[in-house]
Amino acid sequence: MPLFLIERAFAEAVKNDPETLATIKEVNDEIGIQWLFSFLSADKRKSYCLYEAPNAAAIRAAAERLGLPADTIVEVDGAGPQAALVAAARA
Numbered sequence: 842m843p844l845f846l847i848e849r850a851f852a853e854a855v856k857n858d859p860e861t862l863a864t865i866k867e868v869n870d871e872i873g874i875q876w877l878f879s880f881l882s883a884d885k886r887k888s889y890c891l892y893e894a895p896n897a898a899a900i901r902a903a904a905e906r907l908g909l910p911a912d913t914i915v916e917v918d919g920a921g922p923q924a925a926l927v928a929a930a931r932a
Contacts, residue, residue, distance in 0.1 A: 842893045842894065842895060843893070843894065843895070843896070843916050844877075844891060844892070844893055844916065844917050844918065844919065845891070845892045845893075845894055845897060845900055845914050845915065845916055845917065846889060846890070846891055846892075846914075846915050846917045847889070847890045847891075847892060847900060847904075847911050847912075847913070847914050848887060848888075848889055848912050848913040848914075848915075849887060849888045849889075849890065849909060849910045849911060849912060850886060850887050850910055850912050851885075851886065851887065851888060851910070864907070865907060868903050868906050868907055869903055872899050872902055872903045872906075873894070873895060873899060874892055874893065874894035874895075874899050874900055874903055875892065875893040875894070876890060876891075876892055877891040877892060877893060877930050878890070878891045878930070879891070891917075897914040897916070900914055901914065
């Protein structure tokens with residue numbers, strides 16, 4: 842399944858509590874996408890999330906249901922020393 846990098850601009854940080862994470866997982870499972878990893882920019886204004894999904898439309902559908910921004914969605918391919926970690930997370 843393809844990998845996508847999502848850039849999200851946030852006015853506030855997303856809650857990282859178990860209930861919020863469970864809701865995100867439930868919606869993602871229903872739509873057929875998987876959240877693999879996220880990075881927060883140093884200024885805490887943007888996050889960059891790595892997802893596995895059949896297409897960008899599925900990611901946008903999940904973001905809309907969850908009320909999360911998905912400002913930019915780019916299909917990517919892994920390369921470099923961390924690529925093995927991403928491949929392991931996808932297995």
